[in-house]
Amino acid sequence: MNAGCCGTRSPGPEDEAVIVDIVTAVAPPQGGFIEVSLRDHEPVRLDEARILTTAHLSFLQTSRDYKTAVYLEIDPATRVIDEVLAPYDSPVLSVNEQADRAEVLLVYSAAYHFLLRSHPDYARMISDLRSSVEHGNNLLITESRDEHFIIDVRDPLPERN
Structure with a gap:
């Protein structure tokens, strides 16, 4: 995994x-x-x-x-x-699905980020990423240290005092 x-x-x-x-x-x-x-x-x-x-x-x-x-x-x-x-806290600018991965651009990052289709949680994460493109909401997006492979996508943490 x-x-x-x-x-x-x-x-x-x-x-x-x-x-x-x-x-x-x-x-x-x-x-x-x-x-x-x-x-x-x-x-x-x-x-x-x-x-x-x-x-x-x-x-x-x-x-x-x-x-x-x-x-x-x-x-x-x-x-x-x-x-x-360190997760990115950013809206998603675009998602471009390829044969083996999705190329993801974030509003607050100049790099390409990649969600591999082989990821066990691909369906949920790609849905969340697409929703962010459509609605402009921020997501916490964590990627591997060197390859820019997305390993975790989730809603931002709620504000607390």
Whole structure:
């Protein structure tokens, strides 16, 4: 179920190993882990021993400061973060379906983004992307780290005080 690089999975909409949320706090390291509090989910943890922890920590702190959504892949049993990605929060400008993929242009991105037909949630995601073209609504669109393969599409997170 791999979308491409970096161990990034291809989640379904109810995948318990995927969280899209707002970071509310990042605790100091304790016992080799850094606890990350989330607005709408139970806390998750960064493992200090992992090579990308410094980069992930920096990104999570910036996300907290700006109150922007983060896409997290976690181990559900340990709640340790495996991957951190930044969803685009944008309306969709166009969707052009090809034989093996859909080419997607976003209002707030100059790049082409690709939704592979082999993605297990292709039908739902392509429907959401087309609806955004028609209605102009923003979506949270997450893609793999390097290839611009779309791995997650969902409505923006609701505003909270």
